[in-house]
Amino acid sequence: MQPTIATIASLSAHEGHTVTLRGWLYNLRASGKLLFPIFRDGTGTIQGIVPKAAVSEEVFETLKNLTLESSLTVTGKVRADSRAPSGFELDVENVEVLQRVPEETPFPITLKEHGVDFLMEHRHLWLRTPRQSAILRVRATIMRAAAEFFDTSGFIRTDPPILTPNACEGTSELFEMDYFDDDKAYLTQSGQLYIEATALALGKVYSFGPTFRAEKSKTRRHLTEFWMIEPEVAFLELDGLLDLAENFITHIVTTVLTHHRADLKVIGRDIAKLEAVLGITPSTSSVILSEAKDPCISSEAPQTPARTQADNPIPDGAEGASATRSAFPRLSYDEAHAMLEDAFAKGLIETRHKEGDDFGSPDETYISSQFDRPVMIHRYPSAIKAFYMQPDPLDPTRALCVDVLAPEGYGEIIGGSQRVDSYDLLKSRIEAHNLPLAAFQWYLDLRKYGSVPHSGFGMGIERAVAWICGLDHVRETIPFARTLNRIYP
Ligand code: 4AD
Numbered sequence: 001m002q003p004t005i006a007t008i009a010s011l012s013a014h015e016g017h018t019v020t021l022r023g024w025l026y027n028l029r030a031s032g033k034l035l036f037p038i039f040r041d042g043t044g045t046i047q048g049i050v051p052k053a054a055v056s057e058e059v060f061e062t063l064k065n066l067t068l069e070s071s072l073t074v075t076g077k078v079r080a081d082s083r084a085p086s087g088f089e090l091d092v093e094n095v096e097v098l099q100r101v102p103e104e105t106p107f108p109i110t111l112k113e114h115g116v117d118f119l120m121e122h123r124h125l126w127l128r129t130p131r132q133s134a135i136l137r138v139r140a141t142i143m144r145a146a147a148e149f150f151d152t153s154g155f156i157r158t159d160p161p162i163l164t165p166n167a168c169e170g171t172s173e174l175f176e177m178d179y180f181d182d183d184k185a186y187l188t189q190s191g192q193l194y195i196e197a198t199a200l201a202l203g204k205v206y207s208f209g210p211t212f213r214a215e216k217s218k219t220r221r222h223l224t225e226f227w228m229i230e231p232e233v234a235f236l237e238l239d240g241l242l243d244l245a246e247n248f249i250t251h252i253v254t255t256v257l258t259h260h261r262a263d264l265k266v267i268g269r270d271i272a273k274l275e276a277v278l279g280i281t282p283s284t285s286s287v288i289l290s291e292a293k294d295p296c297i298s299s300e301a302p303q304t305p306a307r308t309q310a311d312n313p314i315p316d317g318a319e320g321a322s323a324t325r326s327a328f329p330r331l332s333y334d335e336a337h338a339m340l341e342d343a344f345a346k347g348l349i350e351t352r353h354k355e356g357d358d359f360g361s362p363d364e365t366y367i368s369s370q371f372d373r374p375v376m377i378h379r380y381p382s383a384i385k386a387f388y389m390q391p392d393p394l395d396p397t398r399a400l401c402v403d404v405l406a407p408e409g410y411g412e413i414i415g416g417s418q419r420v421d422s423y424d425l426l427k428s429r430i431e432a433h434n435l436p437l438a439a440f441q442w443y444l445d446l447r448k449y450g451s452v453p454h455s456g457f458g459m460g461i462e463r464a465v466a467w468i469c470g471l472d473h474v475r476e477t478i479p480f481a482r483t484l485n486r487i488y489p
C-alpha cells in the first residue's frame with residue numbers, strides 16, 4: 001500500500017504513521033552518520049532524521065549530497081517531538097528527487113544575512129523562506145477576514161473600474177496612460193467615487209482591489225500599487241463610520257490571532273501587543289481564543305471577551321448607537337494637536353506640530369504610541385483634506401473625516417469620511433480644487449438624484465499587514481512590491 005500523501009500542516013493527524021510529503025529541501029545539517037534535513041512544502045517546515053543505518057545506502061547518499069531547494073518527495077514516519085517547532089519530526093525512509101538544483105548555480109538565498117536590495121531582486125525566491133511564507137499566509141487571512149466582515153453584514157461587493165477618467169485623491173499621484181485616440185486614462189487611486197454610486201443603488205457596498213499612486217515618496221509605508229478595501233454606506237454618518245472601522249479592525253485581529261499563532265511566532269511578532277488591541281490580558285488570552293474552558297480559571301475571573309461583529313452589530317442605516325461604547329480611543333484633530341503641544345513642551349518630541357498642518361510621521365508615531373489600541377483621529381481641518389469631505393456643521397473649517405492610526409507607531413491604516421451631500425457645495429469644491437468639472441458630472445449627479453448622507457473608508461491591506469505582523473517596511477507585506485525604484489521581478 002502506498003503511504004498517504006500529507007502536508008506538513010496536517011501532520012498531527014498522521015502521528016505514528018508513514019506518510020509521503022511533496023516539497024523542497026530547505027536546509028541540511030550532517031553530523032557523521034546522521035543527517036538532519038529540513039523539508040518545506042508550503043504549509044510549513046519539518047526536520048527529518050536520517051541515521052545511516054536506518055536507510056538504504058542510496059537514500060543516505062542522495063540526501064547527503066542534495067542541494068538546497070531541490071524538489072523532492074520524502075516518505076517517513078511522523079513522530080511527535082515537543083522540542084520541534086512544528087511539534088513533529090520525520091523518521092525518513094525514502095527520498096525521490098524531482099529536480100536537483102545544480103551545484104554550479106546554488107539557490108541564491110542562503111541562511112546567512114543578505115542585503116535588502118539583493119533580497120528584493122530575488123523576491124521570487126525569497127518568498128520561499130519560512131518567514132516570508134508566514135507573512136503571505138497572514139496576509140491572505142487578513143484579506144479573507146476583511147471581505148468576510150462585510151460579506152456577513154449585508155454589504156454587497158461592487159468593484160469599481162481600474163481605468164478611470166479622473167482623480168480621486170489628488171492629481172499629483174496619478175499614473176497616466178493613453179486611452180486610444182485622444183483620450184487619457186488614469187489608474188485608479190481609490191474606488192470611492194464609484195462605490196458612492198453603488199451605495200446609493202444598493203445601500204451598503206464595498207470594493208476590494210488594487211489601487212495605484214505615483215507616490216514619489218520613499219518611505220516604509222508607501223507603495224505605488226497596493227490593495228485597498230473600501231466600504232461605503234448610505235445614511236451612515238461619521239459616528240457610525242467610526243464604529244464600523246472599529247468593529248472591522250477587531251474582526252481582522254481576532255481572526256488572525258485565532259488562526260495564525262504559529263505563523264506570528266515564525267515572523268517574530270509580539271502577540272501580547274495584538275491581544276491588547278482586543279482588550280485581552282495575557283492571562284486570559286488562551287481561554288478566549290481557543291474557546292477552551294480552563295478549570296483553573298474561576299468563573300468570577302474578569303474576562304474580556306474577544307469581540308466580534310456578532311456582539312457589536314454594525315449600525316444599519318442612520319448613525320449607530322455609538323456614543324455609549326468606545327474601546328478604541330477617539331480624538332479630534334484639535335485634541336491630538338494639544339497632545340503634541342504638550343509633548344513638545346515636555347521635550348518628548350523634537351519638532352513642534354503646526355496647528356492646521358497634517359500630522360507627519362513622527363507626530364503619528366508619538367500619538368499612536370500613547371495607546372495600545374488603534375487611535376481614531378477625526379475632524380481634521382477641511383483645508384488639508386480631500387474635496388469630497390463633508391464639513392462639520394458645528395465648525396465648517398473642520399471635515400467629518402477620520403484617520404485610524406495603528407498602535408506601535410505604524411501610522412495611518414484607514415482613511416475615511418462622511419461625503420459632501422449637497423450639489424452646490426460639491427460643485428464649488430470641485431472648482432476650488434481645479435478639478436475638471438466635465439469628468440465629475442456623473443459624480444455630481446449623485447447629489448442631484450436623491451442625495452443622502454453617506455460615509456465610507458478605505459484600508460490599505462499592506463499597511464494592515466505591516467502592523468499586524470510587526471514588519472519594518474511594507475515591501476514584505478505583498479508578494480511583489482511596487483515602489484518608486486523597483487518594478488522587477
Ligand atoms: O487615506 P486614503 O488616501 O483614502 C482614500 O483613498 C479614500 N478615498 C478611501 C475611502 O474613503 N474610501 O487611503 C486609504 C488608505 C490609507 O489609510 C492607507 O492604509 C492606504 O490606503 N494607502 C497606502 N498604502 C500603501 N501605499 C500607499 N502609497 C498608500 N496610500 C494610501
Ligand code: MG
Nearest residue numbers: 403412414415
Ligand atoms: Mg489618508
